Amino acid sequence: MGYRVAVVGASGNVGRELLNILAEREFPADDVIALASSRSLGRKVGYGLDQEIACQDLATFDFKGVDIVLSSPGAKVSAEYSPKAAKAGAVVIDNTSHFRMDPDVPLVVPEVNPQAVAGFSKKGIIANPNCSTIQMVVALKPLHDAFGIQRVVVSTYQSVSGAGREGMDELFNQTKAVYVNDPITKEKFTKQIAFNCIPHIDSFMDDGSTKEEWKMVVETKKIMDPKIKVSATCVRVPVFIGHAESVNIETREPISAAEARAVLRKAPGISMIDHREDEGYVTPQESAGEDAVYVSRIRDDISVENGLNMWVVADNLRKGAALNTVQIAEVLVNNGHLRKAA
Structure with missing residues (x-):
């Protein structure tokens, strides 16, 4: 017997990807349920190469008997339904920002702090970190273990898919408008995203940082080490899928590019492609559809x-x-x- 798994937000970009990956990795699920808002009721979403699942209404769904909930519907929706699912007996893995800094909710990247999952018993919820934080800490963890990272300065180049399907549509529509000389319409982003870069992701905070930059700081500390100092600048770029980051670190112990390559070459979840020649590095476009965190330009x-x-x-x-x-x-x-489903 396998597990009964519910995917919340199944009609969105991440929800669809969750269903694909569950099938790709042959997760031991006997029953997979797609949940979304009433607007998506009955809509078919893909599961694996040749299966489709009809979306059910999240608002009326009974979580009793569900073992695992993979939730990515937006923070406000998760704030309401993730605790309901946990109270019904499921373990919720929540991909939104709502629970990440809750001290009773573990924030987990399996290559970095897998032992933290045990903390789910407090609230029945595990938080998935911010996308930009995840890829950075996967690359930082082996270097921190070997050399002791004291400070990180990161500048991100984040694709529009991080803003959901609406962000991808806006880039497409604005690009088309530029070529045919139509007016540029802004709905999702604060400025034109086509052929542009916007140093503004999420809302501004009192100190001048954006919420996205704050997330990278506090999440890195929670996942890896509260003593690490982090400075982040987060930028939206006109790329559909794939985030890139320029990461600078200062370490306690002496470090060299050669030593870093030797450490990263053995690290889980990392593909190191670092050739000092034309095309000897990985770009966001090449990372689309791939599982690895790619590290290049080590110097x-x-x-x-x-x-x-x-x-x-x-x-x-x-x-x-x-x-x-x-x-x-x-x-x-x-x-x-987890217990097996009855």
């Missing part, structure tokens, strides 16, 4: 005593969201935290 930072620069790229819908969520569920199963 010494000679402006500080123990410094390193690197370029980190990943598919934000997969490793940055859906894949990490499914990997957390796999840790729960493999470590014996």
Whole structure:
């Protein structure tokens, strides 16, 4: 007997990716349920290569008997329904921002802190980190273990899919409008995104940072080490799928590019492609549809005593969201935290 798994937000970008990855990785599920708002009631979503599941109404669904809930419907919806699912006996892996900084909810990246999943018993909920944080900490963890990271300065180049289907549509429509000389319409983003970069993701905070930048700071501390200092600048770029990051680190112990390559080459979840030649690095476009976190452009930072620069790229819908969520569920199963469905 396998597990009964519900995917909340199944009609969205991440929800569809969750269903694909569950099937791809042959997660031990006997029953997979697609849940969405009443607007999507009855809509068919793909599961695997040749199966389709009709969406059920989240508002009227009874979670009793569900073992695992993979939730990605938006923070406000999760705030209401994730606790309901947990109260009914399911373990919820929540991909929204709502529970990430709750001290009673573990924030997990399986390659970094898999042991933290045990903390789900407090509220029945595990939080999936922000997409930009996930790929960065996967690359940072082996270096932190080897050299002791003290400070991180990161600039992100984040694709429009991070803003949902509406963000992707806006990039497409604005690009088309530029070519045919139509007026540019802005709905999802604060400025034109086609042929542009916007240094503004999520809302502004009192100190001038955006919420996205704040997330990278506090989530890195919670997942890895509260002593690490982080400075982030998050930028939306006209790319459909795939986030890139320029990451600079300062370490406690001496570090060199050669030593970093040797450590990263052995690290789980990382594909190191770092050739100092044309095309010897990975771009967001090449990461789309892939599971790995790619690390390129590893080089010494000679402006500080123990410094390193690197370029980190990943598919934000997969490793940055859906894949990490499914990997957390796999840790729960493999470590014996979940009972089999009756």
